[in-house]
Amino acid sequence: MGIIATLSIAVGLLYLALAVLALSRGLDTAINRAFFLLTLSLSVYSMCQAMTYEAPGPEEAWRWFTAGTLAWFGLFPGQVLLVVELTRRTAHRRRWLAPLVYGPVLVIIPLALLRGTVGAEAMVLTEYGWARSLTSIPNVAVLMAVVMSGYIFTSLGLLIRWMLRLRSRREKRQAEWLVGTGLVFMVALATFLALHPLAATPRMPRVIQVFSAIWAIGYAVAIFRHRLMTPSTALAANAILDAVQDLVLLVDEQGTILTANARARGLLGYTPRNLQGQPLQSLGDPVALSQCLAGPWQDSQPTRWNETVLRSNEGQEVPVLLSVTPILDLDGDRIGLAVVAQDQRPMREALKTERIESIGVLAGGIAHDFNNLLTAIGGYVSLAGLDVPEESETHRRLDEAGKACVRAQGLTRQLLTFSRGGAPIRKATSLEELLRESASFVTAGSAVRVDIDVPSNLWLVDADEGQIAQVVHNLALNAVQAMPKGGALHLGAQNLAAGSKGANGVATSCDRVRLTVRDEGQGIAEEHLDRIFEPFFTTKPAGTGLGLATVYSIVRRHEGEIGIDSPPGEGTTFRVDLPRARQPTGPIALPGRNATGAAGRVLVMDDQPSVRRVAAEMLTSLGYQVVECRDGDEAILRHREALEQGKRFDAALLDLTVPGGLGGAEALSQMRAVDPDVRAIVSSGYAKDAEMANYRRRGFDRVLPKPYSLEALRDAVEGARTAPRARGNLADPCGEITH
Numbered sequence: 018m019g020i021i022a023t024l025s026i027a028v029g030l031l032y033l034a035l036a037v038l039a040l041s042r043g044l045d046t047a048i049n050r051a052f053f054l055l056t057l058s059l060s061v062y063s064m065c066q067a068m069t070y071e072a073p074g075p076e077e078a079w080r081w082f083t084a085g086t087l088a089w090f091g092l093f094p095g096q097v098l099l100v101v102e103l104t105r106r107t108a109h110r111r112r113w114l115a116p117l118v119y120g121p122v123l124v125i126i127p128l129a130l131l132r133g134t135v136g137a138e139a140m141v142l143t144e145y146g147w148a149r150s151l152t153s154i155p156n157v158a159v160l161m162a163v164v165m166s167g168y169i170f171t172s173l174g175l176l177i178r179w180m181l182r183l184r185s186r187r188e189k190r191q192a193e194w195l196v197g198t199g200l201v202f203m204v205a206l207a208t209f210l211a212l213h214p215l216a217a218t219p220r221m222p223r224v225i226q227v228f229s230a231i232w233a234i235g236y237a238v239a240i241f242r243h244r245l246m247t248p249s250t251a252l253a254a255n256a257i258l259d260a261v262q263d264l265v266l267l268v269d270e271q272g273t274i275l276t277a278n279a280r281a282r283g284l285l286g287y288t289p290r291n292l293q294g295q296p297l298q299s300l301g302d303p304v305a306l307s308q309c310l311a312g313p314w315q316d317s318q319p320t321r322w323n324e325t326v327l328r329s330n331e332g333q334e335v336p337v338l339l340s341v342t343p344i345l346d347l348d349g350d351r352i353g354l355a356v357v358a359q360d361q362r363p364m365r366e367a368l369k370t371e372r373i374e375s376i377g378v379l380a381g382g383i384a385h386d387f388n389n390l391l392t393a394i395g396g397y398v399s400l401a402g403l404d405v406p407e408e409s410e411t412h413r414r415l416d417e418a419g420k421a422c423v424r425a426q427g428l429t430r431q432l433l434t435f436s437r438g439g440a441p442i443r444k445a446t447s448l449e450e451l452l453r454e455s456a457s458f459v460t461a462g463s464a465v466r467v468d469i470d471v472p473s474n475l476w477l478v479d480a481d482e483g484q485i486a487q488v489v490h491n492l493a494l495n496a497v498q499a500m501p502k503g504g505a506l507h508l509g510a511q512n513l514a515a516g517s518k519g520a521n522g523v524a525t526s527c528d529r530v531r532l533t534v535r536d537e538g539q540g541i542a543e544e545h546l547d548r549i550f551e552p553f554f555t556t557k558p559a560g561t562g563l564g565l566a567t568v569y570s571i572v573r574r575h576e577g578e579i580g581i582d583s584p585p586g587e588g589t590t591f592r593v594d595l596p597r598a599r600q601p602t603g604p605i606a607l608p609g610r611n612a613t614g615a616a617g618r619v620l621v622m623d624d625q626p627s628v629r630r631v632a633a634e635m636l637t638s639l640g641y642q643v644v645e646c647r648d649g650d651e652a653i654l655r656h657r658e659a660l661e662q663g664k665r666f667d668a669a670l671l672d673l674t675v676p677g678g679l680g681g682a683e684a685l686s687q688m689r690a691v692d693p694d695v696r697a698i699v700s701s702g703y704a705k706d707a708e709m710a711n712y713r714r715r716g717f718d719r720v721l722p723k724p725y726s727l728e729a730l731r732d733a734v735e736g737a738r739t740a741p742r743a744r745g746n747l748a749d750p751c752g753e754i755t756h
Contacts, residue, residue: 048240394724395423520577
């Protein structure tokens, strides 16, 4: 292999290495892409020239020369475009620039092929290998030299003009490398061309690609060392930025977006191609965002956090806290800006939940004490009703008092649902039945018609039937009240497969069932939307402010999500997503009621004397013998004494929570240690954990929430006596999906 071919291969490998370097830094910026295409073209051209020199004959030499010419097609125009990318100040390239730059080449190459000798006849053998003869196209050859020189002088002129206007040290060093190596390249090339006749058969091939290596190295140093690649998401930076949960956008000093992390693209709904090149101001309030970008900056200190709103590609507004930090190079010059935005919606949701939980602590305590009072009042009313004839006026009055206790019980239930207690007792539940029952009840006597849309294959939900009925009732009642002059109440349900967009806008992780309640009212004022789920907040003169707060708490306790849409004047739509039932749940079988009771003994443990006494009297009226105790320690003692005397209890009614003493769950554990067959009923007016919902897991046979009636007490005791005993550890609740 000749020296010229060897030299061409060497510089070809050098260009290839520079192209690989650009590729490794990432092709997500226009500068990287332009440099990559330039060096790749040089590498291909050099390799083709080397193969041309060493070809065995003119035919093979012409084929390699033609291939190299195609690479040359993009060589010098590509250099001009690279210089434009390096020196331009505006974010957008003019569309006519590329056709203008490539135009001369598109004219010259066909002209050279048409006006001169082509094929093997155009190749001549020199001392160093095959070369293209220029004698057959003297005029075109001169034109080619002029155009090539034009590209070179244009690039050099743009660089010199740019260098004279620079202020930062980084850009000055960058320009010095580009202009310096460009001038060296020009001198070397001019010297070679002066010694190389253009119009005669050459003694040696033209080796422009060898001298181009001087300028290519200058470009590489200027870009990769002194420009620092502009703010880019290459290599490790990609992984770091994409792992950040805040929105991170890198922009130039004019506010044009260069790149954004995955969180920003996903939340705003843009692809990298659509987001890149946009002005940051187009994503929100232009005035507010321009003020954030305007600084002032002190060294590398970020600006203060500014509260503003960004808009997604779909028009959804995202409240954010936004901060802008300058990006500095090693010389301290600013090369861009890092915009960091924190999505405020999770924080606002957390604050809303915290407010609800704080009020829930108070509400739960009130509900607990109130339930104890209602238990005593309702119990004595029930007992009094047994002593008077049913047709008497006194019995009617007692019956009305009992109904008032039931209504008061509904109020305490609402308080409990958003307190720390009131955990749902779940089972597989049909939403269709709840929708139809609630709709007929709520709309009775109103001018509102009901449209129900439920598919035949609707999944069951894993829910507390009573609590979800309350959700449907409250939402439907809210819709009816929003249409005082009548309208349509739309109730619907649909299946949501895992991965679907949930009520809160985030993809669901498991199968869910969506409940939809839509009215045709005037909607909810925008300033009230953030507060509608707060306890005791209401815009209705006669409202309590508990309806939607109860809905919110019930849905959250069911591990569901709730969302709302309320365009002004277009009505309100509530969306409630509930977990799909994973396992069939059969009804708990209750024994037949025995009005006379049965001879038996019942242990009653409660820290409230009034509750103990009324429970004892109700059980006595049912025919049971009752032993009372005030806490778990005393219950254990009475249970042990009964066993020693051979008078074991048929059932134990245990209060779950005893302030300052042993509660029902702990007492039952010790009682079971000496009597595995003890039957127990858990009762409470307030449970901070999930014992009431998962009573069988704690070893109880029945559950009896306070306040309770005489009939509920009878059913619980008889059910505990006859049902299979709870073992305390149920099977894994996860099973086959219930259809």
